[in-house]
Structures are given as C-alpha cells and as structure tokens.
Amino acid sequence: xxxxxxxxxxxxxxxxxxxxxxxxxxxxxxxxxxxxxxxxxxxxxxxxxxxxxxxxxxxxxxxxxxxxxxxxxxxxxxxxxxxxxxxxxxxxxxxxxxxxxxxxxxxxxxx
Amino acid sequence: xxxxxxxxxxxxxxxxxxxxxxxxxxxxxxxxxxxxxxxxxxxxxxxxxxxxxxxxxxxxxxxxxxxxxxxxxxxxxxxxxxxxxxxxxxxxxxxxxxxxxxxxxxxxxxxxxxxx
Numbered sequence: 686x687x688x689x690x691x692x693x694x695x696x697x698x699x700x701x702x703x704x705x706x707x708x709x710x711x712x713x714x715x716x717x718x719x720x721x722x723x724x725x726x727x728x729x730x731x732x733x734x735x736x737x738x739x740x741x742x743x744x745x746x747x748x749x750x751x752x753x754x755x756x757x758x759x760x761x762x763x764x765x766x767x768x769x770x771x772x773x774x775x776x777x778x779x780x781x782x783x784x785x786x787x788x789x790x791x792x793x794x795x796x
Numbered sequence: 797x798x799x800x801x802x803x804x805x806x807x808x809x810x811x812x813x814x815x816x817x818x819x820x821x822x823x824x825x826x827x828x829x830x831x832x833x834x835x836x837x838x839x840x841x842x843x844x845x846x847x848x849x850x851x852x853x854x855x856x857x858x859x860x861x862x863x864x865x866x867x868x869x870x871x872x873x874x875x876x877x878x879x880x881x882x883x884x885x886x887x888x889x890x891x892x893x894x895x896x897x898x899x900x901x902x903x904x905x906x907x908x909x910x911x912x
Contacts, residue, residue, distance in 0.1 A: 694837070716898060725805065727885060727902030728840075743899065775839050779898055783828055783889060787839030 689788035706761045708776030716779040717759040802903035815873040819886035826888040834883045876910045
C-alpha cells in the first residue's frame with residue numbers, strides 16, 4: 686500500500702536536545718511538507734520541498750531544519766532553538782495542484 | 797493574520813440531523829478550498845473540495861457551499877452520524893501560493909460531536 690510513514694508516533698525530548706522526526710513516503714510524490722498543529726490552531730507550515738536537494742522555509746521555520754537527500758525521505762530536526770516545540774507534527778506529500786496526503790503524525794513532548 | 801477562520805471551536809448535533817460547519821476567509825486571491833476530517837493523533841484525511849468557479853459541490857452526505865462575495869464557505873453533513881465526530885479543518889490555497897510550494901492555509905478547526 687502506498688502511503689506516508691511517520692516515526693516515532695510519540696517522542697519525548699529533554700530541554701536543550703535536538704530531535705529528528707522521520708517521514709518516509711512510497712507514493713512517488715515530488716513535493717513534501719512539514720506542518721505543525723497546536724491546540725485550537727490550524728496547521729502551520731514549517732518547511733517544504735518540491736524536489737530532491739531543495740527545500741524552502743514555511744511560515745514558522747525558526748528552530749527547525751530539514752534535509753531532502755532522497756525523494757522518499759524528508760526528516761525534520763527540532764533544534765534546541767525552538768522555544769516551544771511541544772506539538773503534533775504532520776508530514777504531507779502533494780500530487781498535482783491540491784492532491785495532499787498526510788501522515789499519521791508525531792506527538793512531540795518536551796519534558 | 798488569520799486568513800482562514802473557523803469561529804466555532806465546537807459543534808454538537810443529534811444523529812440524523814444536519815451539521816453545518818462554517819469557514820470565513822479574508823484573502824480574495826484564494827481560488828481553491830478543501831475540507832479535511834481529523835481524528836485525534838491521526839493525520840487529516842481529505843473530505844471534499846471546491847473551486848472558486850463553483851458555488852456548490854456535493855459528494856454523498858457532504859456538500860460544500862461557497863459564497864465568494866461574503867468570503868464564506870460551509871460544509872453540510874446530512875444526515876449526521878456518530879462516526880462523523882471529529883475535528884474538521886477548512887483550508888484554502890491560491891495559484892500564487894502554488895508557486896510558493898502549493899501550501900495550504902488552514903483554519904483553526906471545529907470539533908464536531910454527533911450524539912446518538
């Protein structure tokens with residue numbers, strides 16, 4: 686079955702640590718995205734990539750970094766510079782103009 | 797600057813009745829609108845969409861209405877079922893946003909509860 690795999694589903698981070706969230710897709714979609722969801726807020730775009738070895742900042746990129754070395758993979762690193770990292774993180778791909786597919790998400794909690 | 801707004805955080809409806817979820821937007825450049833359904837700890841799943849050249853789109857129990865002059869869209873679910881209980885997000889995009897990666901602008905979401 687084609688889809689998006691996000692791992693881990695739950696992640697706990699100590700303050701000051703960097704953590705990396707995994708996103709793997711086998712849909713053969715070129716474009717990939719990272720969104721963040723906070724309670725009572727919509728999804729906000731962190732980073733996106735339309736092609737391998739290229740990525741762009743979204744609306745809330747500060748404190749995050751990404752890489753796109755393979756078409757299938759778009760990992761997100763939450764750095765210690767992110768002041769409020771506790772959130773639900775969603776990876777998505779896009780085919781065509783508006784054919785978005787979302788992964789099942791990773792819940793990151795700072796302890 | 798919240799370009800897409802869902803002003804009702806929650807909605808409770810009796811099974812079999814109509815659910816109406818509302819969404820307002822401010823950017824007149826938006827030309828495509830989507831509704832997503834989301835369960836806790838899961839990713840959103842696509843429900844229905846509408847292009848700005850239309851004012852209505854229907855898919856089974858789900859109908860989306862678009863009023864461009866009022867910059868308002870609504871999702872109607874008839875009849876509502878307990879399995880419809882979830883958070884519903886409206887999202888918008890535009891051709892110029894497509895050139896910026898095709899990002900979606902999301903509303904805050906409305907939590908629908910359908911009671912048996």
